[in-house]
Amino acid sequence: MARLVMKFGGTSVADVERIRNVASHVKREVDAGNEVAVVVSAMAGTTNQLVAWARETASVHDAREYDTVVATGEQVTVGLLAIELQRIGVSARSWLGWQIPIRTDNAHGAARITEVNGDALVERLSQGQVAVIAGFQGLAPDNRITTLGRGGSDTSAVAIAAAIKADRCDIYTDVDGVYTTDPRIVAKARKLDKISYEEMLEMASLGAKVLQTRSVELAMVHRVRLQVRSSFEAPDAPRLSGPEAIVPGTLVCDEEEIVEQQVVSGIAYSKDEAKVTLVKVADKPGVAARVFGPLADNSINVDMIIQNVSEDGKSTDITFTVPQAELARAEDVIRKAQPEIGCDEIRTDTDVVKVSIIGIGMRSHAGVAKTMFETLASKGINILAITTSEIKVSVLIASEYSELAVRALHTAYGLDGQ
Secondary structure: OOEEEEEEOHHHHOOHHHHHHHHHHHHHHHHOOOEEEEEEOOOOOHHHHHHHHHHHHOOOOOHHHHHHHHOHHHHHHHHHHHHHHHHOOOOEEEEOHHHOOEEEOOOOOOOOEEEEOOHHHHHHHHOOOEEEEEOOEEEOOOOOEEEOOOOHHHHHHHHHHHHOOOOEEEEEEOOOOOEOOOOOOOOOOOEOOEEEHHHHHHHHHOOOOOOOHHHHHHHHHHOOOEEEEEOOOOOOOOOOOOOOOOOOOEEEEOHHHOOOOOOOOEEEEEOOEEEEEEEEEEOOOOHHHHHHHHHHHOOOOOOOEEEEEOOOOOEEEEEEEEEHHHHHHHHHHHHHHHHHHOOOEEEEEOOEEEEEEEOHHHHHOOOHHHHHHHHHHHOOOOOOEEEEEOOEEEEEEEHHHHHHHHHHHHHHOOOOOO
16 A cells, blocks of 8 residues: 555646546545545636736735635635545545645745645545645745745645655646657657656756646655656556556656666756846956846846956956846846946847756766767757756757757757657
8 A cells, every 4th residue: 555645737627527537546546545645736727817817906916815816726626526536436525725734934926835734634544535635825824825836736746745754746747757858849759767856856947847846846855756647548547556566657756766877868948048148347356246146136047157258358248048037127137237347238139048968877977068069069059158067968059949959969869769
């Protein structure tokens, strides 16, 4: 017998028929003798509608009341799923965030979980009852409802799994696992059987949309084993016989569980990048602090940074990237600081894409970056910026070459399937 958390997103519970399909998946695990907690999102499109209503009512509104409105979507889903489970003979009850409780900070709209008390859930699970839990919502220190931000149900599921010491947390979505790259771009992309927490975290932060970044961080800290699998597979797919059972999908786990570690496990890309170049900045100590200090003070995340000596040899050009959504704010901040920085010109470019290679095997293999650079050069692709970590190399290139670069790198690192 295993203790499982099963999480289903909005597309998986989009209507009553799909909720019935979810109930069939849950019943399969219950019939196999497992203790099951289910975390669900709002039905597809519901949260967008709730957000639109809040903004239509008042463009500037109380964030606490905003959370009260948008948290209602999950309440509908848990009630419907509990009703359906009861109809098919499975003992179940619904739980809202405040009933567990899932404690958060008071950052309404983007709250972070601080504590989950799983005692009541464990007691009910031991009695054979399925806990149907509303994802995305929690309880602030002042006992007001909070929401966790986009993708927050993934984070809720991992936090619940850690609190009840689950053997695994299954994230059901509209894809059947984690692939070496986007299969819409590379037809020969392969589904990975296993991927390490560190690799998944890099992939999530670099553009892969399968798992929410915060949920992977939480799983890595608490060593919660994640299984990404499709909610649209047949409910009678291979069932569990224990926590180590092999099931469809991709397992996110400790790297010690991965016997054969490939040098590069996947290729990620992000089109949400913008490049900013400050031309002819004075080449003297303290200038970088004057550039990046105001950006940090305004909570603008800076990724790649390059500094080059200008043509006159007396000044420098500083280039960096920010998320496209933050470009306007970043440009405004820099222009206000321009007299202190002393640059001649500010140039921006949104026609760029970040392409990354990721793999824990890079720690013990030399020449990985060389292969990347030679592959891009052979395709006539110019690199605008580079950033690295222990298990990833990212390059910034012109967006027109994004698909060519991904396909070429996928082949160069031997990731193509049959």
